Amino acid sequence: MKTSSLLASEFPFKVIVWIFLIAVCLYCLFPFVWMLSTSFKTEAEAFRIPPTWVPMKPTVDSYIGIWVRKNFGIYFFNSTVISLATAVLSTFFGALAGYGFSRFFFRGRRFLIGFFLATQMLPGVLLVGPYFKILSRIGLYDTRTGLIVAFLTICLPFSTWMMKGFIDKVPVAMDQSAMVDGCSRLGIFFRIILPVVAPGMVATILFAFLLAWGDLLWALCLTSSEPMITVTLGIARTVGEFRIIWPMLMAGSLVGGMPAIILYIFLQRLLVQGLTAGAVKG
Amino acid sequence: MDLGIRIKDRHMWMVFVLPGVLLLVLVLGFPAITSLSYSIKPEKAGPSSYTLSNYTNLLKDPFFGKTFWNTAVFVFLSVASHMILGLAVAMVLNRALPAKPLFRLIALLPWVVPDVVAGIIWKWMFNPLYGALNDLLLKIGFISTQVEWLSNPKLALFSVILVNLWRGFPFVMLILLAGLQAIPRYLYEAAAIDGASKWQLFIHVTIPGLRKMIVVALALDIVWEVRRFGLIQAMTQGGPGILTEVLSTYTYKQYFQFFRFEYASAIAMVMTVVLLFVSLPYIWMISQEE
Numbered sequence: 001m002k003t004s005s006l007l008a009s010e011f012p013f014k015v016i017v018w019i020f021l022i023a024v025c026l027y028c029l030f031p032f033v034w035m036l037s038t039s040f041k042t043e044a045e046a047f048r049i050p051p052t053w054v055p056m057k058p059t060v061d062s063y064i065g066i067w068v069r070k071n072f073g074i075y076f077f078n079s080t081v082i083s084l085a086t087a088v089l090s091t092f093f094g095a096l097a098g099y100g101f102s103r104f105f106f107r108g109r110r111f112l113i114g115f116f117l118a119t120q121m122l123p124g125v126l127l128v129g130p131y132f133k134i135l136s137r138i139g140l141y142d143t144r145t146g147l148i149v150a151f152l153t154i155c156l157p158f159s160t161w162m163m164k165g166f167i168d169k170v171p172v173a174m175d176q177s178a179m180v181d182g183c184s185r186l187g188i189f190f191r192i193i194l195p196v197v198a199p200g201m202v203a204t205i206l207f208a209f210l211l212a213w214g215d216l217l218w219a220l221c222l223t224s225s226e227p228m229i230t231v232t233l234g235i236a237r238t239v240g241e242f243r244i245i246w247p248m249l250m251a252g253s254l255v256g257g258m259p260a261i262i263l264y265i266f267l268q269r270l271l272v273q274g275l276t277a278g279a280v281k282g
Numbered sequence: 283m284d285l286g287i288r289i290k291d292r293h294m295w296m297v298f299v300l301p302g303v304l305l306l307v308l309v310l311g312f313p314a315i316t317s318l319s320y321s322i323k324p325e326k327a328g329p330s331s332y333t334l335s336n337y338t339n340l341l342k343d344p345f346f347g348k349t350f351w352n353t354a355v356f357v358f359l360s361v362a363s364h365m366i367l368g369l370a371v372a373m374v375l376n377r378a379l380p381a382k383p384l385f386r387l388i389a390l391l392p393w394v395v396p397d398v399v400a401g402i403i404w405k406w407m408f409n410p411l412y413g414a415l416n417d418l419l420l421k422i423g424f425i426s427t428q429v430e431w432l433s434n435p436k437l438a439l440f441s442v443i444l445v446n447l448w449r450g451f452p453f454v455m456l457i458l459l460a461g462l463q464a465i466p467r468y469l470y471e472a473a474a475i476d477g478a479s480k481w482q483l484f485i486h487v488t489i490p491g492l493r494k495m496i497v498v499a500l501a502l503d504i505v506w507e508v509r510r511f512g513l514i515q516a517m518t519q520g521g522p523g524i525l526t527e528v529l530s531t532y533t534y535k536q537y538f539q540f541f542r543f544e545y546a547s548a549i550a551m552v553m554t555v556v557l558l559f560v561s562l563p564y565i566w567m568i569s570q571e572e
Contacts, residue, residue: 024371051414101572127313157306216512
């Protein structure tokens with residue numbers, strides 16, 4: 001009652017809020033609309049002055065071209081395999097450690113939590129040099145396995161922290177009642193906790209997946225041959241080519257960004273929960 | 283009973299925590315130490331096996347100085363603008379709005395796509411002749427000639443920051459929105475009954491209620507912006523000249539274009555020290571709560 005009358009009395013303020021909101025939406029969406037529009041143009045039309053906003057003769061040539069004339073199929077396969085493996089591994093180890101941090105109060109616990117947090121802060125460029133040398137020496141340079149190992153450095157700290165946030169929300173009473181029934185700790189973890197935090201695990205896997213999917217630095221430094229590179233590196237390489245075919249590049253960028261966009265649209269709530277449960281506890 | 287169970291299996295923590303810790307030490311701690319040891323190796327084999335010359339060379343390298351300054355400007359303006367826009371959008375979205383999930387989704391989109399994709403879209407937006415931005419600004423009469431967004435030396439860094447504002451504010455918005463939703467409504471109502479103005483509500487209720495979320499968003503955002511790589515690499519690769527070069531792209535160049543591993547490691551070490559220093563309050567705050 002009180003609040004609705006407050007809102008009604010501020011009509012001009014409301015208008016300003018809406019104008020602001022619409023401006024922000026335009027700022028967010030406009031580049032995507034431009035990308036979409038360009039991707040349906042012919043190469044000649046993309047280089048018209050002034051630019052056309054709606055393609056005159058829409059064509060899907062670019063969307064075919066990225067699979068046929070470029071190796072997008074390979075890039076997609078690599079990115080999917082690498083990101084998925086990284087996400088599953090880091091979430092599994094993250095869930096284990098998260099449970100440990102959530103349920104046990106041992107000496108050095110605070111130090112280890114600090115250690116996990118601090119590792120999130122290290123810059124990637126600190127590690128790519130040694131990784132390049134080490135992976136070259138053991139024959140894992142320019143392999144998917146090498147990249148998976150490297151991505152664990154980004155994803156494991158995040159996954160641990162996020163999983164701990166989800167497990168913290170599960171009442172300890174659940175552990176205890178299972179224990180009274182004679183369940184072992186590992187049994188509790190696998191049979192009680194993991195099923196309960198399954199939505200959280202999905203969110204964590206997704207987040208780790210997106211972290212790995214979106215990376216450029218590691219892919220750039222640790223892979224080089226065409227059959228091994230990822231979507232992001234494939235796109236970045238196209239920019240370096242002598243003649244940039246913009247419609248194709250836009251189609252590639254759109255397709256390369258699509259998995260992330262789709263995952264977010266469907267699992268927005270879960271991810272927001274995960275981010276705010278792990279990084280930020282209320 | 284609680285106590286009895288805890289004592290019985292209190293060493294079980296190792297089974298859960300140690301695999302993660304060992305893995306982290308192996309894939310992250312070990313390479314980090316390796317990098318540290320590179321950074322104190324002389325670039326040319328000389329009489330001594332350890333030296334600080336890489337670090338002293340940094341101070342003499344004008345490119346490093348410029349790059350450091352660029353990074354400071356980039357991070358400061360990015361984070362400040364993220365906080366302002368992020369808070370404003372979060373406050374708007376926290377109101378009773380129709381279609382709120384749709385707006386939140388739209389505002390999240392820039393943050394969702396890979397760094398490279400964001401960089402490339404904007405590189406094309408910024409294209410002086412064929413890009414949409416100049417065309418739009420010309421049509422509404424905001425500018426009279428084409429602007430060289432990424433090649434004008436005075437503009438390049440700010441154009442990159444403008445893109446980074448677009449890219450990064452949604453994260454801050456997300457964190458602060460969660461914070462706003464956690465502030466109890468009755469605090470506002472009580473203050474309003476006491477006759478507080480909108481501005482007073484903001485200063486005395488909203489900001490204190492958000493304090494922790496602001497620390498979190500600030501710390502994480504600073505760290506992420508210092509490390510930002512793909513966006514700049516895709517858009518400008520540090521150019522024109524070194525006008526948009528930041529520490530991460532500069533280190534990458536030293537490693538993989540000039541193959542100066544020792545020197546590059548020293549730059550990376552400087553970055554690491556800065557990042558750990560900046561994030562110390564955050565790490566302290568979180569681990570004290572545990």
